Amino acid sequence: MIRDAARALFAEHGYERTTIRAVADRAGVDPALVMQNFGSKEALFAAAARWSTPLDELLAAGRTELPQAALDHVLDAFEDPERRAAAEALLRSCLTHPAAQAVLRDQVMGAAQERVASTIGGPDAALRAALLNACVLGLTISRYLVEVPAVADATATDLERVLRPALERLVEPT
Amino acid sequence: MIRDAARALFAEHGYERTTIRAVADRAGVDPALVMQNFGSKEALFAAAARWSTPLDELLAAGRTELPQAALDHVLDAFEDPERRAAAEALLRSCLTHPAAQAVLRDQVMGAAQERVASTIGGPDAALRAALLNACVLGLTISRYLVEVPAVADATATDLERVLRPALERLVEPT
DNA sequence: TCCTTCGGTCAACGCCTGTAGAGTGAGAGC
DNA sequence: GCTCTCACTCTACAGGCGTTGACCGAAGGA
Numbered sequence: 001m002i003r004d005a006a007r008a009l010f011a012e013h014g015y016e017r018t019t020i021r022a023v024a025d026r027a028g029v030d031p032a033l034v035m036q037n038f039g040s041k042e043a044l045f046a047a048a049a050r051w052s053t054p055l056d057e058l059l060a061a062g063r064t065e066l067p068q069a070a071l072d073h074v075l076d077a078f079e080d081p082e083r084r085a086a087a088e089a090l091l092r093s094c095l096t097h098p099a100a101q102a103v104l105r106d107q108v109m110g111a112a113q114e115r116v117a118s119t120i121g122g123p124d125a126a127l128r129a130a131l132l133n134a135c136v137l138g139l140t141i142s143r144y145l146v147e148v149p150a151v152a153d154a155t156a157t158d159l160e161r162v163l164r165p166a167l168e169r170l171v172e173p174t
Numbered sequence: 175m176i177r178d179a180a181r182a183l184f185a186e187h188g189y190e191r192t193t194i195r196a197v198a199d200r201a202g203v204d205p206a207l208v209m210q211n212f213g214s215k216e217a218l219f220a221a222a223a224r225w226s227t228p229l230d231e232l233l234a235a236g237r238t239e240l241p242q243a244a245l246d247h248v249l250d251a252f253e254d255p256e257r258r259a260a261a262e263a264l265l266r267s268c269l270t271h272p273a274a275q276a277v278l279r280d281q282v283m284g285a286a287q288e289r290v291a292s293t294i295g296g297p298d299a300a301l302r303a304a305l306l307n308a309c310v311l312g313l314t315i316s317r318y319l320v321e322v323p324a325v326a327d328a329t330a331t332d333l334e335r336v337l338r339p340a341l342e343r344l345v346e347p348t
Numbered sequence: 349t350c351c352t353t354c355g356g357t358c359a360a361c362g363c364c365t366g367t368a369g370a371g372t373g374a375g376a377g378c
Numbered sequence: 379g380c381t382c383t384c385a386c387t388c389t390a391c392a393g394g395c396g397t398t399g400a401c402c403g404a405a406g407g408a
Binding site: 013014015016017091092093094095096101104105109110113124126127128129130131133134135136137138139141142143145146147148149150151154158159162163165166167168169170 | 187188189190191265266267268269270275278279283284287298300301302303304305307308309310311312313315316317319320321322323324325328332333336337339340341342343344
Binding site: 193194195205209214215 | 364367369
């Protein structure tokens with residue numbers, strides 16, 4: 001499948017280092033077929049990096065469950081191979097590719113933010129919600145992309161045990 | 175100055191989207207001069223993205239001062255225009271450029287980590303130190319690169335006030 | 349059997365890239 | 379005045395890129 005090959009390569013190398021030719025090679029087809037099916041490299045990336053993770057649990061979480069829900073939200077996504085590749089592709093490109101940056105900011109980071117903020121409440125609710133996201137983003141990048149040893153080697157259980165209390169204080173009333 | 179032009183462009187566009195020709199244009203010189211002075215695009219990047227931020231305060235901080243010191247460490251760096259451009263260049267490329275990724279992991283994230291871990295103490299010290307870094311990384315990326323509204327618009331004071339208590343719990347004894 | 353359709357391949361275009369090497373012109377030392 | 383040096387520019391190469399349009403063979407209806 002062309003999209004799977006694209007996902008894998010975008011995830012591994014980011015947008016600009018991934019070529020249509022490499023995607024086609026990996027999928028065992030001709031580069032022109034990739035163009036024919038997707039129209040452009042840009043459209044191929046959009047199809048490969050589509051972030052589709054259900055927000056239900058995050059939206060349903062009460063204030064005290066929010067940190068756990070946020071951590072599960074990403075750790076679960078990175079367990080499922082297909083979602084992981086799409087997420088990695090998006091993250092790997094978000095600092096250099098304008099479209100990916102906009103998707104991350106508006107559709108991923110901003111997705112449940114308003115709702116989460118209202119769950120948190122208080123004067124700094126929006127900032128707290130955004131910082132919750134920021135910490136989880138930092139964890140994700142450290143663990144899965146940059147692979148900082150201590151974070152990459154830890155078990156999911158350890159990560160949750162250590163980080164959750166900190167995130168809880170972030171959502172506690174002042 | 176060629177290096178300043180390179181810093182600015184690497185910071186804005188990342189490694190692969192920045193061309194030698196664009197750097198030369200911005201510096202008002204010939205592309206070949208860039209090659210002559212730096213040898214290769216790779217070497218130019220290394221010169222532009224060199225991360226030189228003093229670790230003294232971070233190393234000298236006691237356990238309770240660690241979160242504040244870590245926050246200051248990056249927020250200060252991003253106030254100084256020159257250090258900011260170098261830091262942005264490095265961060266912007268760290269997810270796609272292997273060399274930048276290695277520098278970030280080993281020389282930036284890992285720089286004071288051992289020392290910080292020993293300051294924290296306890297069984298999870300290394301993980302806690304790494305997660306402290308991860309949260310600060312997430313903050314930095316959200317604020318300066320992806321520009322998530324709530325985080326980018328907040329004052330440094332607000333960021334510290336809201337995030338510091340959370341980071342403090344991260345370094346507290348279990 | 350013929351004709352059409354269609355998924356797929358092939359070869360090529362024009363552009364942009366990093367890089368190399370010859371050339372130029374001003375300034376210094378004799 | 380001559381020559382040497384050195385910072386700099388000009389031109390060009392070779393290769394990789396996204397993208398295009400002509401082409402091909404199998405499938406299927408008339």
